[in-house]
Amino acid sequence: MKDAFGIPQSLLVLGGTSEIALATTRRLIARRTRTVWLAGRPSHALERSAADLRALGADVRTVAFDALDPESHETVLGKVFAEGDIDMVLLAFGVLGDQARDERAPLNAVRVAQTNYTGAVSASLVSASALQSQGHGSLVVLSSVAGERARRANFIYGSSKAGLDVFCQGLGDALHGTGVHVMVVRPGFVRSKMTAGLEEAPLATTPEAVATAIELGLRRRSETVWVPGALRVVMSALRHVPRVAFRRLPI
Template identity: 90%
Template sequence: MKDAFGLPQSLLVLGGTSEIALATARRLVARRTRTVWLAGRPSPALEEAAAGLRALGAEVRTTAFDALDPESHEAVLGKVFAEGDLDMVLLAFGVLGDQARDEREPLKAVRVAQTNYTGAVSAALFSAAALQSQGHGSLVVLSSVAGERARRANFIYGSSKAGLDTFTQGLGDALHGTGVHVMVVRPGFVRTRMTAGLDEAPLATTPEAVATAIELGLRRRSETVWVPGALRVVMSALRHAPRALFRRLPL
């Protein structure tokens, strides 16, 4: 069960090598989280992530999970939830893709969409059903400000995140009053391996800053978290900018 501050004592991370997810797990373990499941493709990186959290005092287990194999999600998640109630599921997997390449090779674009949206829909629905069955818990989904309005530079990635964001908001409405808390997290440009080599956008942030915002959102039972918070205003302005003007912006 969550502690008196609304922080989880048990955590399942879908996307167990995500830098944002691991920063969040470290922060929560430093508070009250004692049991962590890291789900992802088996790899030395996944085992290294688990070892790092164990060194902080958490009981950590890993399990194989593939966003691109939704037919396996029910069995994988069922196995984890069968071990005991979970206070929080953090859906943190996703790929950025390569916009120029993916436009030339549509199957690559489809893979981005399948990972970021189709796989996430499957995992989120199975997780939500399990949380609802136990009667409590939080589902935290990493979205992106890129989903607020499609930009020429990354509309394939942005459209997949737009779909995920809208889906998660609807799921939160569907679960309202059930005891399950659903929270959408919308970071801007985050300095991670995934964004290495890219031109840094204004208001860039770090995995640790996102983790701090997630913790605060859990305490407040927020439904939407922007990181940094100033992006709420910036993206509102961009979302409502006339299309002719938006096309001329250096975005």
């Protein structure tokens, strides 16, 4: 069960090598979290991540999980929940893709969509059902400001995050009153391995800053978290820029 401040004692991370997920997990372990499941494709990176977290004092286990194999999600995640209640599920997997390359290779674009949207829809529904059955818990989903409005530079990635964001808003409404809390996190440009080599956008942030915002959101039981918070105002303004003018913006 969560403590009086809303911090989970047990955590399931879907995307166990995500820098944001690991920063969040480290922060939660420093507070109250003691049991962690890292789910992801089997790799040395996943095992290293687990070892690093164990060194912080948590009981950390790994589980083989593939976002692109939704037929396995009920079985894989069901085994985790069968081990005991999970206070929080952090859905942190996703791929950025390469916009220019993926436009020329539609199957690459499909893979981005399948990972970021259909795989996430499957994992979210399976997790939400398990959380509802146990009567409590939070589902925290990493979305992106890229989903707020289609941009020429990344509309394949952005459209996948837009779909996931809308889906999770609806899922949160569907679960209202059940004891399950759904929180959508919308970071801007995050300095990480995923964005290495890309031109940094204004209001860039870090995995640690996103982790801090997630913890605060849990304490407040927020439904939407922007990182940094100023992006809420910025994106609200951009949504209302006329399309003919929006196309001229250097974004």
